[in-house]
Amino acid sequence: MGSSQFKNFMRCEAAALAEIRGEYQREVTDALLVGSYIDAHFEGTLDVFNAQHKEIFKKDGELKVQYRQAEKMIQRAERSELFMQFMSGDKQVIMTGGIAGVPFKIKIDSYCADKCIVDLKCVRDFQLIWNSEKQQRQHFINYWGYDIQGAIYREIVRQNTGKTLPFYIAAVTKEAEPDLDVLWVPDDDLDSSLETVMNLVPRFQQIKEGKLTPQRCEHCGYCRFTKVLTAPRNYHEDCEVYEVE
Template sequence: MILLKLNKNNYFSQEANRHYMSVSQFKSFLPSYSGCEAGAMASINGEWERAHVVAFDEGHYVHAWNEGTLDEFKADNPHLFASTGKTAGQLKANFQHCNTMIETLESDPLVMKALDGEKEVIMSAELFGIEWKVMLDSYQPQTGIFADLKTMKEMDGKFWNTEIGVYENFIDHYGYNLQMAVYAEIERIVHGRDKWLLPHMVIVTKQKPPDHDIIYFDYDAIEQGLHIVGKHIERVKAVKSGAAHPARCEKCDYCRSTKKIKTIKHFSELKFY
């Protein structure tokens, strides 16, 4: 198969997702990250489309600011604006708050330093015997770092992992450690480096007022993240290639929408979490 040449117009396309593995796609196969093999394959094959989530638009809004394309993003997405009532033509309240989040970032010199450099840099390389695609939000190879910008509801608190039955911090819960590890390794492979660039995450929350922070990952964290990916990648590759049948989780949106009852449960089988 001839690989699709990636650019900003097709990076998130269904065709690109068929040709390449990405961190988000990888996690979509794993129950530990609320993934489901059957749902992941239905999405890749175009048989099922995930429901639109407003939080994604909010994240894209802040990312467009970082890329310097916010005016274009607003022009291309009229649904960001109220269409009726006294506020018609104005940004909806949640996107006005995104502007507050942006102001929080802009007012912090260290944040702006971390987000400096080339924006939205696309790279691809073979890792664990399969082609991966990554997009670096802010890329500074001359200073030895890259940064990923995240918008979140909050950073504090405990996040319950239903698969293994434990509370986690948000880094482990959302697999950001895997993301930073894969990004660092792909960048290293592409440029033939002996060492990794240090991954940074710039985080801003949707709280009022917003909280924000900068987190970095050292070499040990990169090695641990790659180890986790390596532990699961063969199963993911087998399912994506069609060599193995995808398992259903019977909990996700896809499984609920396609569910057919085969056995009746005893009440004692019900879970509390």
């Protein structure tokens, strides 16, 4: 299992299993491709990426506007000495291990041996994001589960090296004038996130093995795609009621 698959199971068990079985595929959006474009640049594999994704080019061979913006984000990142210092480690380092008896595989964007683990992220901006399920605004690191990813990475690196290294997010925004930052995820946060992983991953593994029935979230694209109507509903079920004193 990888961190992305684990987070998919956290969002919707049914959708995650359907993806693994090839029964459902999430839409590949421009936002995802822009992130992959920037990842490929820092990996040194941009030529391969361009060859595999002709859709990012216009008919005249120029990059579409989203990917010209990606170039601007790259240029902004490369003007920052600190940002590039954190991105100067070994690229796409693969390590394997296990958590709660479940095999894990990770791929690190920038691994600075004996110093730190760095993951590159492209985000819309640095504003807090509203989480409708939890009814609160969250930092993008928590909203997108990057603290979970960091906990998995730190633990697998520890198993391979014997060292517990700090985890950083090197982030650049997709704004017209890109912003950037290097963010440290505190060890206490990673400890808590690792507990979450250890508690949930045995169930997720059993679902993968067909031993448990996955739960549906009833909100994601997969659940909408496979939704079966059985009877009319009272629309009041969808209304939130607030008491005013």
